[in-house]
Amino acid sequence: MSADLPRLILATRNPHKTAEIRAMIGRRYEVLDATSFPDWPVIEETGDTFLENATLKANGISSRIGGWVLADDSGLEVDALGGAPGVISSHYGGVEGDHPRNNDRLLREMQGVADRRARFRCTMVLAKDGVAHAHFCGTVEGRILEEARGSQGFGYDPLFAPEGGSQSFAELGDAVKHSLSHRSRALAQVVAWLEARADARG
Numbered sequence: 001m002s003a004d005l006p007r008l009i010l011a012t013r014n015p016h017k018t019a020e021i022r023a024m025i026g027r028r029y030e031v032l033d034a035t036s037f038p039d040w041p042v043i044e045e046t047g048d049t050f051l052e053n054a055t056l057k058a059n060g061i062s063s064r065i066g067g068w069v070l071a072d073d074s075g076l077e078v079d080a081l082g083g084a085p086g087v088i089s090s091h092y093g094g095v096e097g098d099h100p101r102n103n104d105r106l107l108r109e110m111q112g113v114a115d116r117r118a119r120f121r122c123t124m125v126l127a128k129d130g131v132a133h134a135h136f137c138g139t140v141e142g143r144i145l146e147e148a149r150g151s152q153g154f155g156y157d158p159l160f161a162p163e164g165g166s167q168s169f170a171e172l173g174d175a176v177k178h179s180l181s182h183r184s185r186a187l188a189q190v191v192a193w194l195e196a197r198a199d200a201r202g
């Protein structure tokens with residue numbers, strides 16, 4: 001990391017999100033997250049949508065810290081499950097952040113289901129001084145596999161094969177995932193928006 005780079009503060013405690021965002025834009029921004037700010041408050045995600053939750057996180061953290069704050073709220077939407085797990089993706093199996101349990105539940109719910117279409121959705125909100133300035137959305141279409149495959153990535157990656165192939169994100173690995181993921185598509189818009197603004201370096 002370099003003091004010469006503009007700072008982008010991620011309103012997240014999820015090390016996987018930070019690692020992905022850092023890998024995607026780390027040469028242009030100094031990407032920091034909750035690990036650099038031990039006294040950050042816990043922001044309850046009480047919204048009904050990704051946008052509401054991302055806004056809560058971005059506004060809540062940026063009201064306490066200077067500079068641009070970026071929040072990512074994301075999840076998996078499965079057509080045959082009416083869009084579930086959706087906003088409860090991180091605790092679908094009953095325990096916050098327990099990815100094996102989440103995946104077990106998803107496989108159970110999808111047992112014998114022929115329509116396996118699904119997408120990852122990522123909503124990002126940029127805020128400063130407690131005020132949201134812009135939001136961005138990225139999606140990637142795909143299908144839910146019959147069993148977990150691969151060991152890279154995180155969360156539902158072993159169960160999700162992006163459109164056009166049968167390998168999961170966890171098999172395809174970071175380079176492929178970052179070239180087409182919901183997160184990379186939202187982040188590309190964030191970077192373009194920041195770079196188009198004169199005050200982006202603040």
Ligand code: IMP
Nearest residue numbers: 072073074075076089090154155156157
């Ligand atoms: P959030 O922290 O409330 O936004 O929840 C995000 C949850 O969605 C994660 O805990 C995962 O369960 C799921 N998720 C979001 N993005 C990804 C991804 O890129 N791969 C796999 N799972 C993801």
